[in-house]
Amino acid sequence: MSSVPRFWRSLGSRYNLEGTRCKECGEYYYPPRNFCVNCRRIGHIEPYKFKGTGEIISYTIIHTAAEGFEDQTPYTLAIIQLDEGPRLTSQVICDPDKIHIGMRVRSVFRKLGEDGEGGMIYYGTKFAPEDS
Amino acid sequence: MRDVAIIGVKNTKFGELWGKSLRDIVVEAGAGALEDAGIGGKEIDSLYVGNMSGGRFIDQEHIGALIADYSGLSKNLHVPATRVEAACASGGLALRQAIMAVASGYNDIVIAAGAEKMTDVGSEEASSALAAAADREWEGMAGATFPGIYAMIARLHMHRYGTTSEQLAEVAVKNHKNGSLNPIAQYKNRITVDDVLNSIMVADPLHIFDCSPITDGASALVLAPADIAHKYTDTPIYIRATAQASDTIALHDRRDITTLDATVVAAKRAYSMAKLKPEDIDLVEVHDCFTIAEICAIEDLGFAEKGKGGIVTANGETAIGGRIPVNTSGGLKACGHPVGATGIKQAVEIVTQLRGEAGKRQVEGAEYGMTHNVGGSGATAVVHIFSRER
Ligand SMILES: [Zn+2]
Numbered sequence: 001m002s003s004v005p006r007f008w009r010s011l012g013s014r015y016n017l018e019g020t021r022c023k024e025c026g027e028y029y030y031p032p033r034n035f036c037v038n039c040r041r042i043g044h045i046e047p048y049k050f051k052g053t054g055e056i057i058s059y060t061i062i063h064t065a066a067e068g069f070e071d072q073t074p075y076t077l078a079i080i081q082l083d084e085g086p087r088l089t090s091q092v093i094c095d096p097d098k099i100h101i102g103m104r105v106r107s108v109f110r111k112l113g114e115d116g117e118g119g120m121i122y123y124g125t126k127f128a129p130e131d132s
Numbered sequence: 133m134r135d136v137a138i139i140g141v142k143n144t145k146f147g148e149l150w151g152k153s154l155r156d157i158v159v160e161a162g163a164g165a166l167e168d169a170g171i172g173g174k175e176i177d178s179l180y181v182g183n184m185s186g187g188r189f190i191d192q193e194h195i196g197a198l199i200a201d202y203s204g205l206s207k208n209l210h211v212p213a214t215r216v217e218a219a220c221a222s223g224g225l226a227l228r229q230a231i232m233a234v235a236s237g238y239n240d241i242v243i244a245a246g247a248e249k250m251t252d253v254g255s256e257e258a259s260s261a262l263a264a265a266a267d268r269e270w271e272g273m274a275g276a277t278f279p280g281i282y283a284m285i286a287r288l289h290m291h292r293y294g295t296t297s298e299q300l301a302e303v304a305v306k307n308h309k310n311g312s313l314n315p316i317a318q319y320k321n322r323i324t325v326d327d328v329l330n331s332i333m334v335a336d337p338l339h340i341f342d343c344s345p346i347t348d349g350a351s352a353l354v355l356a357p358a359d360i361a362h363k364y365t366d367t368p369i370y371i372r373a374t375a376q377a378s379d380t381i382a383l384h385d386r387r388d389i390t391t392l393d394a395t396v397v398a399a400k401r402a403y404s405m406a407k408l409k410p411e412d413i414d415l416v417e418v419h420d421c422f423t424i425a426e427i428c429a430i431e432d433l434g435f436a437e438k439g440k441g442g443i444v445t446a447n448g449e450t451a452i453g454g455r456i457p458v459n460t461s462g463g464l465k466a467c468g469h470p471v472g473a474t475g476i477k478q479a480v481e482i483v484t485q486l487r488g489e490a491g492k493r494q495v496e497g498a499e500y501g502m503t504h505n506v507g508g509s510g511a512t513a514v515v516h517i518f519s520r521e522r
Pocket of ligand 1: 023024027036037038039040043
């Protein structure tokens with residue numbers, strides 16, 4: 001599914017929903033960026049920990065899994081807009097019949113996937129209905 | 133800048149070509165295009181080849197050199213060969229590089245080719261290679277698949293505009309019908325809306341028949357300065373515009389999930405360069421990697437009002453004989469989608485149509501044609517406009 005170093009590099013972001021924010025223009029970034037796309041060279045990026053609440057913009061229910069996610073099907077995948085503004089792609093842990101556009105969600109810490117049998121297990125942020 | 137013409141074209145058969153290697157199919161397409169143009173090898177100044185993922189699909193990089201070698205363009209001639217990569221838009225981008233080489237005056241006769249051999253690996257490995265065209269770290273690691281990403285485009289399009297699964301299915305039905313008229317198509321069987329709706333769900337709301345297949349195939353074009361094109365052929369087809377635009381690699385970072393801004397901008401640049409409007413275009417080959425992609429494409433290219441792509445398709449306006457025939461070749465859905473070849477294959481189809489050589493799928497009196505090639509979920513879009521008259 002992925003390389004260990006690549007995952008390690010973004011551990012803080014994946015475990016704690018840490019992103020970044022540009023002091024110059026105020027834009028929030030998650031997934032984190034260390035270069036502001038608005039200000040480019042004059043931007044000043046600092047870390048920012050997101051509250052973890054947001055809303056579903058769109059979603060799908062995956063029946064044919066991505067590599068490393070075979071034992072999770074069917075699973076829901078959604079684009080979530082965090083309350084601070086940025087959007088991300090994440091699984092949502094809920095009844096597939098209940099998921100809908102506009103649904104309020106909050107971040108939770110869960111297993112994301114694994115590198116085949118006996119391989120590294122990846123943990124990180126998923127989302128669940130806010131009222132659950 | 134010089135005007136550029138296409139003087140030779142060739143597609144291989146598209147499909148599961150288990151008996152042939154990448155080098156086999158590229159030579160077949162290249163030699164066919166040269167024969168079509170009536171030229172040998174000595175005139176060729178350079179070669180551009182679109183190939184998305186040779187490293188993943190056949191464990192081979194250095195595809196430019198490989199192709200020059202097996203085309204006989206390395207020995208004695210030492211023709212420069214460059215691989216161009218932009219995921220599924222690699223072919224369209226190879227064409228664009230070739231056009232710029234001729235238009236600039238730097239080269240005269242240039243080959244633009246595209247090729248992918250996808251069935252030498254299993255379908256899981258192929259899907260994983262394709263997923264690399266999205267954001268691996270922030271989409272792939274969440275469990276996103278390519279159908280899943282397009283499914284989220286489809287879901288929001290349905291939610292916002294009332295587009296239905298039946299309307300999506302109509303794209304596949306039309307493209308299979310067109311594919312049944314194309315000798316090179318991977319699928320020549322006609323299907324119904326019910327066939328699509330009853331097929332396996334891959335990523336809700338997309339069924340397997342909403343998705344383009346895994347395909348082997350190669351396509352090639354020969355380009356020349358328009359001023360000397362008649363030396364080679366009676367029916368040169370002219371390039372009126374080449375345009376390209378970029379967007380965020382991840383779908384979640386887009387301004388609007390249901391609009392491919394890269395397509396909108398590339399189209400705007402192309403129309404402006406050609407001094408043409410959507411109404412002037414007689415037919416278009418769009419990037420229908422998924423049925424929803426064709427719906428978005430016809431909206432983003434200006435052939436349907438935003439949100440009306442499904443209705444326009446269901447009304448038959450995009451069928452051969454309709455207001456704006458879309459994907460007369462059968463598209464990626466029925467013709468097949470060898471990712472690096474698709475952008476070149478689209479151009480081959482438009483040239484064939486503008487020459488009036490498309491047989492049963494001929495669009496009568498076609499003067500202007502367009503191609504639209506997308507990389508990933510829209511991080512790259514390449515649009516070309518072609519004309520019969522200079
Ligand atoms: Zn900034």
